[in-house]
Amino acid sequence: MNLLFVADPLDQFKTYKDSTYAMMREAASRGHRLAACEPRHLAWRSGGRVTALARELRLTGQVGDAGTPWYEAQPATPRALAEFDAVLMRKDPPFDGEYFYATHLLEQAEREGARVFNSPRSLRDHPEKLAVMEFAQFVTPTLVTRDAEDIRRFHAEHREIILKPLDGMGGMGIFRVGPDGLNLGSITETLNAHGQRTVMVQRFIPEIAAGDKRVLIIDGEPVPYVLARIPQGSEIRGNLAAGGKGVAQPLNERDREIATEIGRILAPRGLLLIGLDIIGDRVTEINVTSPTCFQEIQQQTGFDVAQVFVDALERVMNPTRDEPAPRVPDRPAKA
Known part of the structure; x- marks a missing residue:
């Protein structure tokens, strides 16, 4: 296949942990051709098709974080997205105005015959905080509002x-308020801009001490390992970007039940890859823009998430082909 990755600047990749790089590496190992562009390189002109100023890539096999180039690129040329076999939208959040506009360009490319993963419309329809509203049975008590008094009443009810x-x-921007309500007013004003912005409020889940679990769902099926991102020191945030420690663990039965149900509903909407955030047994977010943690799981367990993802991509692109034999066992690697 001829694949186009719409992603962040390649020179910013941390290849030792980047999930998009893991996808590229696995696809290249199977003989698929790679090209890349950034969302700013997408364009459309009336009477024509959506194009990307794309560069064909060859992976060098080197880890680029020590200054060694991890790819070689041909000069960028404008190409219609519909000319590629598949387009993978892997731009990291935030989901800002430019990301929103990019999804419209990608959706137009779909109308012209392009195959885009994840679906641009589904990217817009499933914002990562608000997508949980469809699955309230799996969510901790949650409030979405602009109103400061609503937030005060929610705090009075749930205390933490x-x-x-x-x-x-x-x-970024996550605050914990304890039973004493200290700084609740100031925090609310900071987040809702005196009633101008909507915020999310959730009952604190003490199980965060054991980690904020990233559960990956590929083509509707949960990956058998999760990455528990464990807060360090005085932090309440387990996010790796906030200093959390990632520990891979087998998927437990409750998490499998949740992921299977959410995958059953969301995968048919064109969401080939989903990342759930689960604390305890409660879903806090549903990530669909650019789910990560492929390499951390593989490095700690031996389970090749990128292989499963590219298997799924090939299967979706060619549903009549035989299912490949798994190359990595569903168990931790031996020490």
Whole structure:
């Protein structure tokens, strides 16, 4: 297949942990051709098709974080997205205005015949904080509001709460307020801009001490290992970007039950890859823009998540082909 990755600048990749790089490496190992662009390189002109100023890539096999180039690229040329076999939207959040506009360009490319994963419309329809509303049975008590008095009443009911912006990522802008309500007013004003912005408030889940689990779902099926991101020191945030420690663990039965049900509903909407955030037995977020943790899981367990993802991509692109034999066992690697 000829694959186009729409992603962040390649020179910013941390290849030792980047999930998009893991996808590229696995796809290249099977003989698939790679190209890449950034969302800013997408364009459309009336009478024509959506194009990308794309560069064909060859992976060098080197880890680029020590200054060794991990790829070689041909000069960028404008190419119609419909000319690629598959387009993988892997731009990291935040889901800002430019990301929103990129999904519209990608959806137009779909109308022209492109195959885009994850579906641009589903990216818009499933914002990562608010997508949990469809699955309230799996969610801790949650409030979405602009109203400061609503937030005060929610705190009075639940006593210990978490407040977060709807457009945050990597743990940015998350606050914990304890039973004494200290600084609740100031935090609310900071997040809701005196009633101008909507925020999410959730009852605090003490099981965060054991980790904020990233559960991956590929083509509707949960990956058998999760990455528990464990807060360090005085932090309440387990996000790796906020200093959390990632520990891979087998998927437990409750998490499998939750992931299977959510995958059954969301995968048919064009969401080939989903990342659930689960604390205890409660879903806190549903990530669909650019789910990660492929390499951390593989490095600690031997389970090759990228292999499963590319298997799924090949299966979706060619549903009549025989199912490949698994190359990695569903068990931890031996020491």
